[in-house]
Amino acid sequence: MTPFWSDWQPLTVTPTPNADTLAEILDGGQAFRWFRSTEPATLRSSKSRFDKLKAPSLPRGAGGPADTTMQTWRGAWAGCVAELRLDDDELMWRAPRTLAAHTGPALHEYLAADRDWAALADALPWRSDAHLAHCLTAFPGLRILRQPLGETLLHFLCSATKQIVQIKQMSALLAERHGAPLYPLSTLDSLLSTQPHRLPTWAALAEIPEVELRRCLLGFRAGYIHQTARFLAAHPGWLEATAARPYAEAKAGLCELPGVGEKIADCVLLFGAGRLEAFPVDVWILKTLAGHYGLNNWKPAQVAHFGRTHFGPLAGLAQQYLFACERHAAGR
DNA sequence: GCACAGGTAGATT
DNA sequence: AATCTACCTGTG
Numbered sequence: 082m083t084p085f086w087s088d089w090q091p092l093t094v095t096p097t098p099n100a101d102t103l104a105e106i107l108d109g110g111q112a113f114r115w116f117r118s119t120e121p122a123t124l125r126s127s128k129s130r131f132d133k134l135k136a137p138s139l140p141r142g143a144g145g146p147a148d149t150t151m152q153t154w155r156g157a158w159a160g161c162v163a164e165l166r167l168d169d170d171e172l173m174w175r176a177p178r179t180l181a182a183h184t185g186p187a188l189h190e191y192l193a194a195d196r197d198w199a200a201l202a203d204a205l206p207w208r209s210d211a212h213l214a215h216c217l218t219a220f221p222g223l224r225i226l227r228q229p230l231g232e233t234l235l236h237f238l239c240s241a242t243k244q245i246v247q248i249k250q251m252s253a254l255l256a257e258r259h260g261a262p263l264y265p266l267s268t269l270d271s272l273l274s275t276q277p278h279r280l281p282t283w284a285a286l287a288e289i290p291e292v293e294l295r296r297c298l299l300g301f302r303a304g305y306i307h308q309t310a311r312f313l314a315a316h317p318g319w320l321e322a323t324a325a326r327p328y329a330e331a332k333a334g335l336c337e338l339p340g341v342g343e344k345i346a347d348c349v350l351l352f353g354a355g356r357l358e359a360f361p362v363d364v365w366i367l368k369t370l371a372g373h374y375g376l377n378n379w380k381p382a383q384v385a386h387f388g389r390t391h392f393g394p395l396a397g398l399a400q401q402y403l404f405a406c407e408r409h410a411a412g413r
Numbered sequence: 414g415c416a417c418a419g420g421t422a423g424a425t426t
Numbered sequence: 427a428a429t430c431t432a433c434c435t436g437t438g
Contacts, residue, residue, distance in 0.1 A: 110419060237419085240419055240420080241418090241419080241420040241421065241433095242417080242418050242419080242420060242421095242433095242434095243418060243419075243420095243435090243436090244417095244418055244419080244436090244437080245419075246436090246437085247418080247435085247436060247437080248419085250436085295434080298434085298435070298436075299434080299435095300433075300434025300435055300436095301421095301432085301433040301434050301435095302420095302433090302434080303434085304433090305421080339421090339422090340420085340421065340422090341420095341421080342420060342421050342422085343420095343421095344419075344420060344421090345419095345420070345421085348419080361419080363419040363420080364418085364419065364420090365419065366419090380428090381420095404419085408419090
């Protein structure tokens, strides 16, 4: 019988992130559909339904220090499912065989593998900014994902005053209950009850009653998502065209959507449209710029303007470094 | 039981 | 124009 997963294959990214940075890229607030498939060795004694998954592919020698940090990440985006792991300082990937041919190029795009993210970080003004320099050192190889635009908008409409784990829960419920299956049910999925689904499209969301959305833990965000879905379904291509306009126009356009303010608009442009000049300002950035840059009591819009002028055309990348550092310092 | 969480929109100064 | 507040609900 043909194995369900493809063989592990290398994915060339520059630079290769370490395990901490990879976790920050996949699970640090840019994306919300990546889950660790295996736990650190210290937790392996606890019962896990994923235990049976890792047996065939345990890397390197058993018992070595590397085992404590070895993780496999499983994620879904658009029509793709993939697993990622670090192996001898190389990023490896695999996908269900039926999707593998499509997933390779899709991963390249998703991870923005065409860019040298060390060179981009080096272009930030860290030489005159000691705190930024510190953050660059803490998460070497951090990158900004290029996620599907519509999914990014949906995730950040879910994000208002919610923690990452809760956003991931909303996303999982939306996909499971309202999204199309990613591939025919496999034996593996039957055993584990993990048949993955896409997120619902905006056209599909437009047909879902608000009360139904609320059952996906969306709370007051359900109204925003419902109204935004109605608008987007009635205006095909509007989202893509809007995101492609010059930064100020794109942001203003997105802010027309119900539930989308400056912060969410910047997140959508940065994480879903590769617009690195976008500088989302949330409570963490507000806090870090107050603490390290003396911007006490500045309003979010003022901080956003400061960020774009101080950090320049790659301000969004700087923001991600600052964000990761601040959350890490707070023990998140 | 109660504050708080990757905000936004509408009302009220 | 700047500053409150309500909005849902899981988590600690």
